[in-house]
Amino acid sequence: MDLLGSRYLSAQPFAEIRCIARTRRHTRCLNRVLALRKPHGTWRLTTLLPGRTPVLPAAEIAVYDLEHLAHAEQHRWRAQRCPTHALITEAADMVPEGWQIFDPLLHHQHIATRLPAGQARQRERA
Template sequence: MCPTPAPDGRHWDGSPRALRRPRTLRVTTTSPSRLLRAGQTGRCRHCGSRIDLYPRPDQRPIALHPAELTVTDVPKSCRWHLSGGIAYPHGDNSAWCRIPHAVLCPHRTPTCQAGTRLEAIRRQLAVRARRLIDTGALTPAPPVTPQPDAPQPGGPDRPVVQLLLCRYLAQQRLEELRCVAQTRHRHRCPHPVLAPAGPTGMWKLLPTTARHGQLALPDALMAVYDLGHLAYGEQLRWRTQRCPAHATAPGAADLALACWEPFDPLLHAAHIHTRLPHSSPRPHRRG
């Protein structure tokens, strides 16, 4: 005797099957941060330890130690707390706080006076980093050295971009900037920020003048990719690092931090170029 298959939507005995529709999670428009928890974890490029990345109130990223510590073990100048996905540089009157990874990283010099508890954690991270290096699982990042100041095809590896009346240092080439939004399949969007047929910026030689409290170097010109002539919405799309499709999707969350760092001529002197690149960045069409 051949078995009779159960109809769709019912169990083998004919009883109805309760189907649950998956919920669509969206980030509210009033949220101070759109970054999902899955996009906040990384690894220190110097010691290989796990870090949690969070934006500060001025939108600069900071790497925090993943574990909470008691406030009695952390100096006041090193205490941080989280609120709404934003890291604030002080305590929140609780018994616990977060601490920047730079204070515990064995590759760096401590920025504050560490107690017994912090020194113990620092030694543990140093032992783990040495083990990773000896086994070949970690190659410490080399120090940044100034490159010869010559025009580069397509722009420098870390260009300086001017948008929304501020200057930012990108983490990679403009053509390689990838959208940080989450797709419907819960993956990071593969599309670039630079639109193939949309308006783009212009390379200009601009003085390294102070903008909104930034330090400046006197009588110096630098190559800047200027987006200031674009519409406000287009500049905001670049600042949030989204492709044109996700720029109109405010409910979509982010799976990574935007690769922008407020530019400081003194701290980022190795990335200052006094000559314009050969060509403007625009993705090539494949036909």
């Protein structure tokens, strides 16, 4: 996932990422970060290691790109909050965020060289 100028790896598929906020009942929020009424990311193929000679067989990687979203929306994704809990700044986190900075050498098993089925290829941004 491309977000706020970095590439991240999530513990689960982006559509299943849950809000990490603690509710008033002291349980984890059940809402997903991906919200129907919020702008969505787009799948695209991009270079695996921009500006570097590829050290892995794949030169391109499929990423879910959120960089075209408003800065505040990208921060909501990075904070792993649903739209409701993004507005409640005093809501504590129930669990840690589920992100890792993506390292193609360490996470090579997660490299997809094709877009998911039904996704049109997006042009690489200049």
